[in-house]
Amino acid sequence: xxxxxxxxxxxxxxxxxxxxxxxxxxxxxxxxxxxxxxxxxxxxxxxxxxxxxxxxxxxxxxxxxxxxxxxxxxxxxxxxxxxxxxxxxxxxxxxxxxxxxxxxxxxxxxxxxxxxxxxxxxxxxxxxxxxxxxxxxxxxxxxxxxxxxxxxxxxxxxxxxxxxxxxxxxxxxxxxxxxxxxxxxxxxxxxxxxxxxxxxxxxxxxxxxxxxxxxxxxxxxxxxxxxxxxxxxxxxxxxxxx
Amino acid sequence: xxxxxxxxxxxxxxxxxxxxxxxxxxxxxxxxxxxxxxxxxxxxxxxxxxxxxxxxxxxxxxxxxxxxxxxxxxxxxxxxxxxxxxxxxxxxxxxxxxxxxxxxxxxxxxxxxxxxxxxxxxxxxxxxxxxxxxxxxxxxxxxxxxxxxxxxxxxxxxxxxxxxxxxxxxxxxxxxxxxxxxxxxxxxxxxx
Numbered sequence: 001x002x003x004x005x006x007x008x009x010x011x012x013x014x015x016x017x018x019x020x021x022x023x024x025x026x027x028x029x030x031x032x033x034x035x036x037x038x039x040x041x042x043x044x045x046x047x048x049x050x051x052x053x054x055x056x057x058x059x060x061x062x063x064x065x066x067x068x069x070x071x072x073x074x075x076x077x078x079x080x081x082x083x084x085x086x087x088x089x090x091x092x093x094x095x096x097x098x099x100x101x102x103x104x105x106x107x108x109x110x111x112x113x114x115x116x117x118x119x120x121x122x123x124x125x126x127x128x129x130x131x132x133x134x135x136x137x138x139x140x141x142x143x144x145x146x147x148x149x150x151x152x153x154x155x156x157x158x159x160x161x162x163x164x165x166x167x168x169x170x171x172x173x174x175x176x177x178x179x180x181x182x183x184x185x186x187x188x189x190x191x192x193x194x195x196x197x198x199x200x201x202x203x204x205x206x207x208x209x210x211x212x213x214x215x216x217x218x219x220x221x222x223x224x225x226x227x228x229x230x231x232x233x234x235x236x237x238x239x240x241x242x
Numbered sequence: 243x244x245x246x247x248x249x250x251x252x253x254x255x256x257x258x259x260x261x262x263x264x265x266x267x268x269x270x271x272x273x274x275x276x277x278x279x280x281x282x283x284x285x286x287x288x289x290x291x292x293x294x295x296x297x298x299x300x301x302x303x304x305x306x307x308x309x310x311x312x313x314x315x316x317x318x319x320x321x322x323x324x325x326x327x328x329x330x331x332x333x334x335x336x337x338x339x340x341x342x343x344x345x346x347x348x349x350x351x352x353x354x355x356x357x358x359x360x361x362x363x364x365x366x367x368x369x370x371x372x373x374x375x376x377x378x379x380x381x382x383x384x385x386x387x388x389x390x391x392x393x394x395x396x397x398x399x400x401x402x403x404x405x406x407x408x409x410x411x412x413x414x415x416x417x418x419x420x421x422x423x424x425x426x427x428x429x430x431x432x433x434x
Binding site for chain 2: 007013044058068
């Protein structure tokens with residue numbers, strides 16, 4: 001029994017040729033040639049899928065800047081440990097690092113679990129830590145049409161306030177307002193309050209607001225038009241993660 | 243692969259420029275994998291960051307003899323992404339469920355397949371120009387060997403030989419570096 005010629009295998013793998021009856025019969029009985037053909041066909045499929053991969057955008061500069069900052073200071077705690085509850089000791093000193101944690105892609109079932117976990121985290125943090133300590137955190141990044149230098153952080157403290165710290169927001173003739181939005185339904189939102197002139201604010205989270213649901217922090221540009229609804233002009237956004 | 247060796251040497255020597263070079267080469271691939279696994283741009287950027295920081299702190303563990311730098315980085319990125327899902331869900335079981343239910347526009351893909359695709363694309367880019375060109379015409383433009391010969395002006399026998407060698411190179415790299423290297427017999431259709 002003669003094995004299939006490598007050129008023939010490649011042709012068959014590229015589906016360029018249906019194969020002669022004799023070849024099909026050989027493939028039916030020869031595991032080696034069959035395995036070669038399957039491997040080649042799989043690789044060809046993968047390669048064809050990769051057509052657009054060469055055009056993948058490079059990560060934005062902020063990613064490298066964060067990497068550089070972290071490797072420059074290896075002794076400082078730079079990430080939340082993975083073990084459950086391990087983030088309770090997350091220190092205020094490091095929370096300003098440009099980080100975004102947790103996947104806001106969780107399915108509804110997982111969100112429910114998170115709600116429980118998040119509540120526990122806040123409760124335990126309150127028990128064990130002074131109010132200074134952080135229950136959740138978000139890095140606020142500029143939306144596409146906003147000057148890229150604009151950025152900020154949102155930090156939920158264990159005492160139920162949220163500290164907003166922004167930099168280089170575009171000037172406004174109105175004012176900047178902070179919102180918590182439900183990413184699953186972005187028409188659902190809670191207004192937290194306004195940023196003062198210095199672009200920082202410590203705002204209370206209204207009682208009963210579920211931060212696992214309203215976890216998208218949004219800073220908007222609001223005109224003085226007497227309309228309390230969101231202007232639709234968002235400047236910064238980031239997802240709260242515990 | 244040579245440049246991987248050089249980069250590895252520089253990395254071990256603690257040269258930050260080597261990390262930057264690796265980031266310039268493979269940052270986009272790491273980001274792509276993280277984005278596909280997490281379905282979210284901000285988290286994907288965060289995992290990209292964690293991956294390169296971990297690559298830096300763990301640079302002594304990279305062994306070019308065992309696989310490519312890209313394969314190593316994608317392995318780290320994949321673990322970081324799964325860690326992220328797990329720590330978010332506080333439960334392995336839920337993390338697996340989420341991974342299986344990612345709200346992607348396309349049918350869900352296994353991490354293996356995404357890694358495989360990135361590895362094969364990387365290897366395609368490293369092939370000798372003639373092999374790469376003929377394979378791209380076959381894969382991307384769906385041309386037959388005779389059509390490729392007509393387009394490139396190469397003799398049909400040369401086209402065949404470029405394609406055969408190119409395919410052999412892609413396959414070898416995939417077997418060494420792919421998402422399931424070591425468990426190839428499971429085949430491409432295994433579930434997550």
